[in-house]
Amino acid sequence: MTENNKTRFIVDREQNRILVKRIFHAPLSLVWRSWTEAELLEKWFGPQPYQVSTLEMNFKEGGHWTYRLEAEGQETQWGRTEYHRIAFEEFFTASDLFLNQDLDKIPEIPVSQWRIDFSQDGEFTRIEVETRYPKKEDLENMIAWGYQEGFQTVMDQLDQLMATLVPMKNN
Amino acid sequence: MKNRDEKTEKKTRDVFQAIADPTRRAILSLIALQAWTPGLLAKEFDISRQAVSKHIRLLSECELLREEKRGREIYYQLEWKKMQEIDQWMAPFRRIWESRFDQLDQLLSEINPQDHDRK
Numbered sequence: 499m500t501e502n503n504k505t506r507f508i509v510d511r512e513q514n515r516i517l518v519k520r521i522f523h524a525p526l527s528l529v530w531r532s533w534t535e536a537e538l539l540e541k542w543f544g545p546q547p548y549q550v551s552t553l554e555m556n557f558k559e560g561g562h563w564t565y566r567l568e569a570e571g572q573e574t575q576w577g578r579t580e581y582h583r584i585a586f587e588e589f590f591t592a593s594d595l596f597l598n599q600d601l602d603k604i605p606e607i608p609v610s611q612w613r614i615d616f617s618q619d620g621e622f623t624r625i626e627v628e629t630r631y632p633k634k635e636d637l638e639n640m641i642a643w644g645y646q647e648g649f650q651t652v653m654d655q656l657d658q659l660m661a662t663l664v665p666m667k668n669n
Numbered sequence: 670m671k672n673r674d675e676k677t678e679k680k681t682r683d684v685f686q687a688i689a690d691p692t693r694r695a696i697l698s699l700i701a702l703q704a705w706t707p708g709l710l711a712k713e714f715d716i717s718r719q720a721v722s723k724h725i726r727l728l729s730e731c732e733l734l735r736e737e738k739r740g741r742e743i744y745y746q747l748e749w750k751k752m753q754e755i756d757q758w759m760a761p762f763r764r765i766w767e768s769r770f771d772q773l774d775q776l777l778s779e780i781n782p783q784d785h786d787r788k
Contacts, residue, residue: 505763505767505770507766522777528780528781532777538780542769542770
């Protein structure tokens with residue numbers, strides 16, 4: 499596990515999007531499943547310290563995954579991934595929504611559009627996550643929201659996180 | 670979202686609100702090059718002088734601007750230290766995905782152990 503563990507971020511301000519790339523040492527079919535099956539998504543999708551539980555999952559075009567994010571000492575949050583286009587083991591596109599506890603969309607938070615691409619490279623699988631915002635302000639506001647909210651805790655845990663990321667430093 | 674807002678440090682919120690506005694970003698980029706008086710700054714924008722002062726006030730409340738008196742004029746200068754903090758605005762997004770992907774990596778090694786341990 500050397501540079502495979504490295505997550506790459508590219509901010510494309512021209513197109514209001516952020517690209518996140520990562521390579522996993524696993525077959526494409528498994529990586530695809532972990533993005534598209536609720537039981538597997540729950541095991542990784544919540545950023546530390548959040549735990550995800552599924553309220554509803556229907557992975558098909560026009561379907562959605564509705565989930566709850568919980569962590570001790572944090573306010574519970576709700577989210578929904580609405581699936582648009584799906585090409586099996588190639589890519590899918592989706593909208594990423596923040597919901598209130600009545601599962602209505604929170605109007606202040608812009609909806610970002612995702613495109614997740616999967617490709618096999620020998621025994622590795624490449625993932626590319628494109629997050630696109632409607633406006634430049636949205637991209638910056640969104641990051642500001644993330645900064646203000648519970649993710650402060652993520653920052654507090656930076657030291658801990660860095661310990662798990664140590665191999666990255668070898669590059 | 671209100672209650673979440675109140676919980677967080679006011680200053681932090683303001684700084685990010687400050688840069689979310691296009692006029693304020695324009696003011697910051699002008700001031701990054703040289704010190705400006707409020708009057709000269711106002712001339713650069715199509716909006717009223719009053720509106721420009723409002724933006725300037727918000728920016729200096731966020732400690733992004735520093736006032737400097739030269740004779741009778743006030744000049745505004747950029748507070749570089751504060752700007753550097755903003756420069757790390759990508760950090761939360763980055764950490765969210767790094768956190769997720771580390772967990773995904775671990776999950777994949779659990780469901781696919783024989784492949785993963787080989788190097």
